[in-house]
Amino acid sequence: MALFSRSPIAPLEYSRTLWMRLWVGAVMLFLYAPLIVLMIFSFNDSKRNVVWRGFTLKYYDKALNNDALIEALVNSLTIAALATIFSLILGAVAAVMLWRFRFPFKGAVDGTISLPIIVPEICMGVAFLMFFAKGLHWPTDLVWPLNLGAITIAHITFCFPFVTMVVRSRLASFNREQEEAAKDLGAGEWQMFRDVLIPHMRPALVAGALLSFTLSLDDFVITYFTSGPETITFPVKVYSMLRFSVTPEVNAASTILIILTVALTAIALKLQGVKAIAETH
Amino acid sequence: MDLKDMLGQSRGRRSLLQALGVAAVGISFGSLAACGKGEGKKLANGEEARLNFYNWDTYIGETTLDDFKTATGVDVTMDLFDSNDTLFAKFKAGNPGYDVIVPSNDFVERMIRADMLQPLDHAQIPNIKNIDPSFMNVDYDPGRKFSMPYTWLVLGIGYRKSKVKAKPDSWKVLFDSDEYKDRIAWLSEAGDMYRLYGKYLGKSVNALTPADIETISAMMIKQKPYVKKFHEDDGQDLLMKGDCDVVLEYNGDIAQVMTEDDDLDFVIPKEGSQFNSDTLAIPKGAPHPKNAHAFINYILDAEVDKKITETILFPTPNAAAKALMPDSYKNNPVIYPPADVLARCEYAKFNEKLQPLYEEAFTKVRAA
Amino acid sequence: MAEQDWKANKRVFAAVSLPTLLWTLVFFVVPMAIVWFYSFGQNAGLNEIHVSGTLDNYKRATEWLYLGIFGKSFAVAALVTLICLIVGFPVAMAITFASEKWRPWLLLGIMLPFWTNLLVRTYALMILLGQQGYANKGLGALWGGASWVKTLVGLQPLPTWEPVPLLFNNFAVVFGLVYVHLPFMVLPLYAALDRLDRSLIEASLDLGAGHFRTILRIVVPLAAPGIVAGVMITLIPALGAYLTPDLMGGTDSQMIANVIERQFKKANDWPFGSALSFILIYAMFILIALQSMRRKAPEAS
Numbered sequence: 001m002a003l004f005s006r007s008p009i010a011p012l013e014y015s016r017t018l019w020m021r022l023w024v025g026a027v028m029l030f031l032y033a034p035l036i037v038l039m040i041f042s043f044n045d046s047k048r049n050v051v052w053r054g055f056t057l058k059y060y061d062k063a064l065n066n067d068a069l070i071e072a073l074v075n076s077l078t079i080a081a082l083a084t085i086f087s088l089i090l091g092a093v094a095a096v097m098l099w100r101f102r103f104p105f106k107g108a109v110d111g112t113i114s115l116p117i118i119v120p121e122i123c124m125g126v127a128f129l130m131f132f133a134k135g136l137h138w139p140t141d142l143v144w145p146l147n148l149g150a151i152t153i154a155h156i157t158f159c160f161p162f163v164t165m166v167v168r169s170r171l172a173s174f175n176r177e178q179e180e181a182a183k184d185l186g187a188g189e190w191q192m193f194r195d196v197l198i199p200h201m202r203p204a205l206v207a208g209a210l211l212s213f214t215l216s217l218d219d220f221v222i223t224y225f226t227s228g229p230e231t232i233t234f235p236v237k238v239y240s241m242l243r244f245s246v247t248p249e250v251n252a253a254s255t256i257l258i259i260l261t262v263a264l265t266a267i268a269l270k271l272q273g274v275k276a277i278a279e280t281h
Numbered sequence: 282m283d284l285k286d287m288l289g290q291s292r293g294r295r296s297l298l299q300a301l302g303v304a305a306v307g308i309s310f311g312s313l314a315a316c317g318k319g320e321g322k323k324l325a326n327g328e329e330a331r332l333n334f335y336n337w338d339t340y341i342g343e344t345t346l347d348d349f350k351t352a353t354g355v356d357v358t359m360d361l362f363d364s365n366d367t368l369f370a371k372f373k374a375g376n377p378g379y380d381v382i383v384p385s386n387d388f389v390e391r392m393i394r395a396d397m398l399q400p401l402d403h404a405q406i407p408n409i410k411n412i413d414p415s416f417m418n419v420d421y422d423p424g425r426k427f428s429m430p431y432t433w434l435v436l437g438i439g440y441r442k443s444k445v446k447a448k449p450d451s452w453k454v455l456f457d458s459d460e461y462k463d464r465i466a467w468l469s470e471a472g473d474m475y476r477l478y479g480k481y482l483g484k485s486v487n488a489l490t491p492a493d494i495e496t497i498s499a500m501m502i503k504q505k506p507y508v509k510k511f512h513e514d515d516g517q518d519l520l521m522k523g524d525c526d527v528v529l530e531y532n533g534d535i536a537q538v539m540t541e542d543d544d545l546d547f548v549i550p551k552e553g554s555q556f557n558s559d560t561l562a563i564p565k566g567a568p569h570p571k572n573a574h575a576f577i578n579y580i581l582d583a584e585v586d587k588k589i590t591e592t593i594l595f596p597t598p599n600a601a602a603k604a605l606m607p608d609s610y611k612n613n614p615v616i617y618p619p620a621d622v623l624a625r626c627e628y629a630k631f632n633e634k635l636q637p638l639y640e641e642a643f644t645k646v647r648a649a
Numbered sequence: 650m651a652e653q654d655w656k657a658n659k660r661v662f663a664a665v666s667l668p669t670l671l672w673t674l675v676f677f678v679v680p681m682a683i684v685w686f687y688s689f690g691q692n693a694g695l696n697e698i699h700v701s702g703t704l705d706n707y708k709r710a711t712e713w714l715y716l717g718i719f720g721k722s723f724a725v726a727a728l729v730t731l732i733c734l735i736v737g738f739p740v741a742m743a744i745t746f747a748s749e750k751w752r753p754w755l756l757l758g759i760m761l762p763f764w765t766n767l768l769v770r771t772y773a774l775m776i777l778l779g780q781q782g783y784a785n786k787g788l789g790a791l792w793g794g795a796s797w798v799k800t801l802v803g804l805q806p807l808p809t810w811e812p813v814p815l816l817f818n819n820f821a822v823v824f825g826l827v828y829v830h831l832p833f834m835v836l837p838l839y840a841a842l843d844r845l846d847r848s849l850i851e852a853s854l855d856l857g858a859g860h861f862r863t864i865l866r867i868v869v870p871l872a873a874p875g876i877v878a879g880v881m882i883t884l885i886p887a888l889g890a891y892l893t894p895d896l897m898g899g900t901d902s903q904m905i906a907n908v909i910e911r912q913f914k915k916a917n918d919w920p921f922g923s924a925l926s927f928i929l930i931y932a933m934f935i936l937i938a939l940q941s942m943r944r945k946a947p948e949a950s
Contacts, residue, residue, distance in 0.1 A: 023739045031762045034773035051521055094669035101662050103655035107938040116677055118885045118933040122910045123926035127680035133374035157676045166837045169878035173844040189661050203843040207836035214763045228377040229333040232360050238766050240338040240361035254765045265757055366914035373696045395695035508900050510817045523781045640916035647903045648718055
């Protein structure tokens with residue numbers, strides 16, 4: 001019983017496991033059915049992915065030889081990685097501030113930090129358009145990846161509040177006496193932050209990183225308004241195809257991306273697993 | 282507590298990111314090298330050998346940009362926009378560095394009025410002679426001072442032959458009848474919808490008044506229960522998938538799916554319809570205006586435009602290029618509808634006053 | 650230990666507050682201020698906006714037409730959030746109680762679909778749900794099976810199967826939004842549940858409470874902060890969704906974000922779009938600030 005093997009099994013636990021497994025299985029089916037359709041249609045011998053017309057590999061060939069598409073993918077992944085790292089730092093620090101301190105105008109500060117979540121994308125897109133055009137001009141003809149600066153800044157701004165929210169809800173369960181105890185034992189502020197708080201926040205940090213990465217990777221509107229020549233991203237590429245409907249080429253590229261992600265993760269986890277076993281013995 | 286596996290997990294994530302980062306750096310060296318090529322090199326016209334082209338996706342020949350580079354040495358970077366609206370919104374803050382853009386006719390008018398376009402120097406575009414004369418003097422840009430026609434389209438009804446009783450050659454089928462209940466799709470573009478309703482009522486697309494908008498809104502609300510969807514210009518997909526049987530679409534879009542599905546056809550209703558045309562234009566503040574002129578001239582070349590047309594399959598206003606195309610294209614009544622039908626179609630003028638009214642009225646129709 | 654006063658430890662407070670506050674100020678408050686000023690302006694020509702301090706945009710934005718759309722969007726977003734909570738809670742629990750080996754896989758399993766472009770996924774979902782799509786074919790096969798079983802036991806067969814409209818209506822919008830926002834609910838729940846004291850659950854089970862009651866009485870209250878975070882993170886972006894209603898909705902499925910988007914793009918009426926946006930923003934700001942105050946109160950007492 002993979003899902004429950006760690007907790008001691010109560011008499012009723014087994015049926016509950018089965019029920020849970022069915023539930024998780026159904027949710028996974030719900031999440032993956034469209035992906036499977038997408039993968040199947042990447043082999044579809046038709047310009048549009050609406051009706052099945054026979055098997056072909058030509059769109060893989062096209063996607064792999066489409067430099068613009070690959071460049072857009074690389075840009076997207078780079079921006080997402082950078083935005084995730086900075087959002088984690090900013091978001092976690094803000095969460096600690098809101099959790100630990102009492103200060104004037106706290107409600108307003110809290111509200112303002114959470115606001116980027118609610119501002120409609122298009123409104124924020126226009127705000128950044130005006131900001132970067134009239135205020136801080138970010139040249140887009142710099143060498144890669146510096147030319148992605150404006151987009152990355154925008155992405156960090158709408159990603160970090162998500163991290164703050166998740167980390168804060170996690171910190172709510174922190175036992176502040178632990179902090180006291182650490183201090184009594186002579187730990188400095190930094191040491192306490194590193195050795196006590198960060199380990200406690202870790203699941204929330206992982207969740208926050210996953211959220212930021214996802215949000216950044218998928219953003220179109222804000223990216224569109226902050227991009228200039230030569231800073232095309234994958235979503236901008238895909239959305240501009242809307243007028244001609246999404247082609248199997250994009251499906252093929254997405255399929256490659258999915259397989260690549262799964263493979264890389266599998267390798268990372270495998271290596272991790274080997275190391276963990278080596279450490280325990 | 283499972284700190285340890287959380288640790289493991291976060292390390293897993295980090296290694297994933299690292300791996301992706303390494304891949305990204307690897308690929309980017311390639312693209313960096315590619316980017317560096319055009320820089321520094323000066324052309325005879327005094328401009329660096331670069332050009333920033335802002336286009337719709339899949340709206341150029343497969344080798345056009347490479348061929349242009351071979352011919353002139355100019356490196357073209359093509360970026361993509363998804364709609365005229367976003368193009369216009371983006372240029373409101375100033376030109377972010379593009380040399381050639383592809384706006385549609387009403388947006389040419391809008392951008393001229395907003396002082397966003399640069400006048401074209403016809404002396405630098407000798408291939409202007411290839412343009413069909415009927416496209417030279419158009420209302421939205423008299424004398425072609427700011428834009429060169431690239432493609433044109435016309436709105437009509439795409440339908441599934443086996444599912445209709447008779448050829449749906451009147452807007453009545455879409456706008457004023459429950460015959461195809463739940464099998465109808467409209468465009469989500471408010472302006473187009475009101476103008477075509479105007480056509481159905483026997484008015485010019487450019488002669489609508491606020492009172493007409495009221496009347497039309499009432500008709501739309503009455504018809505709405507029979508309409509399945511306001512589509513985002515993907516009506517051809519709705520037809521192909523069998524979600525709808527009569528849809529409002531552009532001729533080029535339907536012509537493309539007709540090559541895959543024999544049961545589909547397209548008709549321009551007898552009341553007449555609305556033209557659209559995509560054009561090549563140079564925005565104010567373009568960093569390489571001479572290259573831009575050279576590029577536009579290159580695209581208007583008969584052989585070049587023939588190759589583009591073969592890929593994108595839209596009607597071309599380039600008479601010389603059309604002459605080079607095979608008969609199956611030239612004589613396709615969907616791509617080139619008969620002249621008497623086209624005589625009943627008009628270009629929509631941009632109307633600053635009416636546009637917000639269309640939008641608000643259509644929002645009301647949707648909410649009703 | 651309650652919250653510390655900021656004066657008690659100024660150095661640490663500066664270290665944790667300055668980076669985010671500065672970032673928010675420069676890269677969020679300043680850009681948004683530009684748009685905020687626009688909401689008090691009007692179009693002067695095609696690309697000039699004259700900020701005259703007029704309140705007309707707000708007056709228009711609070712007309713019944715738009716208030717109705719606000720109300721409907723809120724109802725849809727709330728329904729989506731509720732469904733996500735019901736669907737996502739057991740999943741978050743399953744991840745929390747999974748073995749070390751399985752947990753990262755389950756977490757990634759939830760997230761992986763979301764690394765595929767939203768538009769690409771939405772189109773795939775539309776292929777599934779269409780009139781002749783696989784979902785309808787599957788349902789049709791089930792119906793046929795049921796009919797066959799009925800004839801087998803000697804009853805009248807069911808009438809022939811008519812494909813149900815799964816796409817281009819409000820059902821499709823809710824379905825699509827749940828699909829898009831599910832991980833936004835699962836992740837915060839997981840982050841909160843992970844901290845749960847397992848002995849409490851065991852104690853509850855030992856004392857004879859059923860699993861359902863244990864979850865409702867013990868797990869849910871303990872996970873409350875995570876639930877609140879999950880609800881906020883799901884509800885708020887769902888309120889701002891525009892692509893799903895546009896592509897999957899029917900003729901009456903517009904949400905407020907669609908209207909706002911059209912103001913900025915098609916109608917070229919930025920002042921009005923800004924006013925609509927800011928009404929949404931004010932409402933949320935008040936909600937969050939209130940929640941923050943409410944949270945402070947019990948801790949102080």
